[in-house]
Amino acid sequence: xxxxxxxxxxxxxxxxxxxxxxxxxxxxxxxxxxxxxxxxxxxxxxxxxxxxxxxxxxxxxxxxxxxxxxxxxxxxxxxxxxxxxxxxxxxxxxxxxxxxxxxxxxxxxxxxxxxxxxxxxxxxxxxxxxxxxxxxxxxxxxxxxxxxxxxxxxxxxxxxxxxxxxxxxxxxxxxxxxxxxxxxxxxxxxxxxxxxxxxxxxxxxxxxxxxxxxxxxxxxxxxxxxxxxxxxxxxxxxxxxxxxxxxxxxxxxxxxxxxxxxxxxxxxxxxxxxxxxxxxxxxxxxxxxxxxxxxxxxxxxxxx
Numbered sequence: 001x002x003x004x005x006x007x008x009x010x011x012x013x014x015x016x017x018x019x020x021x022x023x024x025x026x027x028x029x030x031x032x033x034x035x036x037x038x039x040x041x042x043x044x045x046x047x048x049x050x051x052x053x054x055x056x057x058x059x060x061x062x063x064x065x066x067x068x069x070x071x072x073x074x075x076x077x078x079x080x081x082x083x084x085x086x087x088x089x090x091x092x093x094x095x096x097x098x099x100x101x102x103x104x105x106x107x108x109x110x111x112x113x114x115x116x117x118x119x120x121x122x123x124x125x126x127x128x129x130x131x132x133x134x135x136x137x138x139x140x141x142x143x144x145x146x147x148x149x150x151x152x153x154x155x156x157x158x159x160x161x162x163x164x165x166x167x168x169x170x171x172x173x174x175x176x177x178x179x180x181x182x183x184x185x186x187x188x189x190x191x192x193x194x195x196x197x198x199x200x201x202x203x204x205x206x207x208x209x210x211x212x213x214x215x216x217x218x219x220x221x222x223x224x225x226x227x228x229x230x231x232x233x234x235x236x237x238x239x240x241x242x243x244x245x246x247x248x249x250x251x252x253x254x255x256x257x258x259x260x261x262x263x264x265x266x267x268x269x270x271x272x273x274x275x276x277x278x279x280x281x282x283x284x285x286x287x288x289x290x291x292x293x294x295x296x297x298x299x300x301x302x303x304x
Contacts, residue, residue, distance in 0.1 A: 002003070018059055021072035023079050030072050034097040038122035040071045042096040043088045050109040051092045058094070059111055066161075096122050096252065109251040114197070132158055136167055138210035164193050170201030177205075177212050185209050206226035206284035215247030228257075235261055235268045242276060255280060255294045263301060 019043075021029045025207035030039050042058055044051035048238065060088040061073040076083040076091055081239040086095060086102075096104040096118070103125075106118065135158050142151035155172035158165055170191045176185035186209060192202055221244050258280075261273040277298055284291040 015069045017070040018062055018069075019072055020163070021074055021079075023081055024187055026072070026074070026079075026082055029070075030097055031100050033070055033086045034100055037067070037126045038069045038096055038098040038103070040119070040122065041086075041097065042070060042073050042089050043076050043083055043086075043093045043095075044073060045075060045077050045091055048091050052214065054092045054094075054109055054115075058119070059114050061116055064122040064162075069119060092104075095225065098111045098122070098125055118136045120198055131163055132165070132202060136165075136171070139168075139175075143175060143178055146178070148175050151175040152179065166196040166199035169196050170194075170199070170205040173205035174208060180196055182209065182212050182216070185212070202285075207279045210279055211243075211283055214243045218247040218250055218289055220243040221248060235263070235265060235273075239269075239276065246280065251284075252290045253282065255290060257302070259294065259297055262298065266301070 002133075018030055030041055033039050034145070040058060040062065042051075042055055044055055058071060061071055074082055086093075088246065090107065093107045094105060095102050099300060104118065104122065110118075135154060139151050139158070141156035142148070143156060152172060152175045155168045155175055158168040159172065162168065169188070173185045173188050176182070176188060185205075187201075189206060189209060196202055219240055219263060221241075224237060224241040224244050228241050231237065238257055242254040242257040242261070245257060247253075255277065258277045261276065266274065268283045279296065281291045281295055286292075
């Protein structure tokens with residue numbers, strides 16, 4: 001299966017959305033162009049040290065969005081009238097225009113994370129993500145239908161278009177898990193870029209991977225149940241039994257066993273029961289009734 005995103009066969013060149021702009025074409029390249037997509041205006045000069053760092057960082061972020069936001073570079077030495085009209089008193093100064101009006105701005109050198117946030121927020125205004133949202137929905141539908149191979153290919157294609165897309169990374173890990181390839185899921189998790197590593201979709205996939213790895217060594221359910229019944233205070237047996245229950249798809253029962261373990265001795269093995277509960281909750285959707293009920297019961301025990 002081959003995924004083709006809108007416009008992928010005619011991807012815009014960098015020059016289409018990053019340009020040097022002068023007073024002669026400022027109206028066309030900034031004001032008029034901003035009626036379609038947001039336009040960032042970078043006021044700079046050849047002698048400005050911070051500009052030499054900020055400019056390329058802005059260009060990199062704009063390029064990443066492939067036309068959803070544009071950038072106009074204005075040399076203030078050669079275009080003093082524009083700088084005066086916008087009251088640019090020092091450089092670097094960056095303005096953002098949308099629908100013909102300035103909508104955001106900042107001055108001076110700022111961290112890369114702030115630049116990314118600035119550009120991401122503007123790109124979102126355009127409302128055009130090149131079909132990525134539809135592709136994500138399609139990939140999730142493939143997962144639901146058990147078409148794990150197609151889901152892997154689709155999530156991978158999305159990452160190729162948007163390398164820091166947290167939903168796609170989380171989905172790719174889950175697709176590998178759905179295909180029964182925990183090794184590929186673990187390898188994919190190691191490749192997640194730092195910007196997406198702590199996101200909710202990736203953390204949920206990480207929890208699912210951890211549970212899948214536990215399932216590989218889960219013992220026989222009947223034997224573990226017998227151990228718990230023979231010695232109700234055997235906390236290790238309860239933890240092993242809960243892991244085996246989860247591996248068998250009996251998630252709510254696993255949660256109940258762990259809650260009972262926590263009630264009996266919350267500090268056992270550095271809070272292992274609580275940690276396992278949180279891993280299960282993180283692996284489920286926030287709206288999952290098992291997760292919601294389990295979190296409420298755990299909270300009531302913690303704060304009792």
